[in-house]
Amino acid sequence: QQPVQSPQAVILREGEDAVINCSSSKALYSVHWYRQKHGEAPVFLMILLKGGEQKGHEKISASFNEKKQQSSLYLTASQLSYSGTYFCGTEMTRAGANNLFFGTGTRLTVIP
Amino acid sequence: DAGVTQSPTHLIKTRGQQVTLRCSPISGHKSVSWYQQVLGQGPQFIFQYYEKEERGRGNFPDRFSARQFPNYSSELNVNALLLGDSALYLCASSRTPGDSPLHFGNGTRLTVT
Numbered sequence: 688q689q690p691v692q693s694p695q696a697v698i699l700r701e702g703e704d705a706v707i708n709c710s711s712s713k714a715l716y717s718v719h720w721y722r723q724k725h726g727e728a729p730v731f732l733m734i735l736l737k738g739g740e741q742k743g744h745e746k747i748s749a750s751f752n753e754k755k756q757q758s759s760l761y762l763t764a765s766q767l768s769y770s771g772t773y774f775c776g777t778e779m780t781r782a783g784a785n786n787l788f789f790g791t792g793t794r795l796t797v798i799p
Numbered sequence: 800d801a802g803v804t805q806s807p808t809h810l811i812k813t814r815g816q817q818v819t820l821r822c823s824p825i826s827g828h829k830s831v832s833w834y835q836q837v838l839g840q841g842p843q844f845i846f847q848y849y850e851k852e853e854r855g856r857g858n859f860p861d862r863f864s865a866r867q868f869p870n871y872s873s874e875l876n877v878n879a880l881l882l883g884d885s886a887l888y889l890c891a892s893s894r895t896p897g898d899s900p901l902h903f904g905n906g907t908r909l910t911v912t
Contacts, residue, residue: 689841719900728803728889729842731900774841786832786855787901789841 688713690777692790699765699797707793709775711756718751718758719776719787729774762795770797801825803904805890811910812880820875820907824892831873832901833865834889842889848873849896885911
């Protein structure tokens with residue numbers, strides 16, 4: 688039930704764009720994206736719900752393809768502060784719980 | 800408002816010992832979840848509690864147990880520690896079990912030797 692993320696790691700120069708993918712073998716109700724910096728708590732970025740629209744937050748946006756059970760996180764014009772490990776968390780059903788299955792993460796490094 | 804607070808921040812135990820980890824949710828949040836994060840992996844769901852009742856349990860052995868108190872704080876207990884229990888234990892809170900997002904604490908780093 689654990690989603691698969693790709694790539695495992697990516698290095699960008701400031702201003703470059705990146706795409707992080709998350710795919711599941713199970714039908715999904717929602718996909719949650721978090722960023723975790725070393726030694727810190729995961730921080731919520733956005734949630735995409737089944738039947739919902741593509742979400743965006745400044746230069747970070749995401750999409751959710753329900754038919755393919757896939758989600759992608761788009762980071763445009765990357766900044767040094769974007770460095771960290773990105774996790775997608777998935778819910779199979781909306782059973783009134785937040786029991787997320789997290790992927791193994793994508794380590795993003797932004798260099799000057 | 801203070802975020803999710805966890806204690807202790809670091810802990811070293813030996814195999815076979817027992818450990819208790821503590822979590823205080825954000826004020827107004829009544830749901831608390833526990834996750835285990837092994838180095839290099841994503842968090843894995845252990846438990847969710849709401850109104851002092853267990854609402855969900857992940858695929859962990861019975862050595863793991865938890866409880867929630869009337870003030871909504873929570874404790875995670877692990878008995879008969881194994882080397883493989885070494886991990887970062889994260890607590891997350893939300894207003895209700897279905898509410899998003901989850902707000903995570905900085906975690907407790909447990910090392911079992």
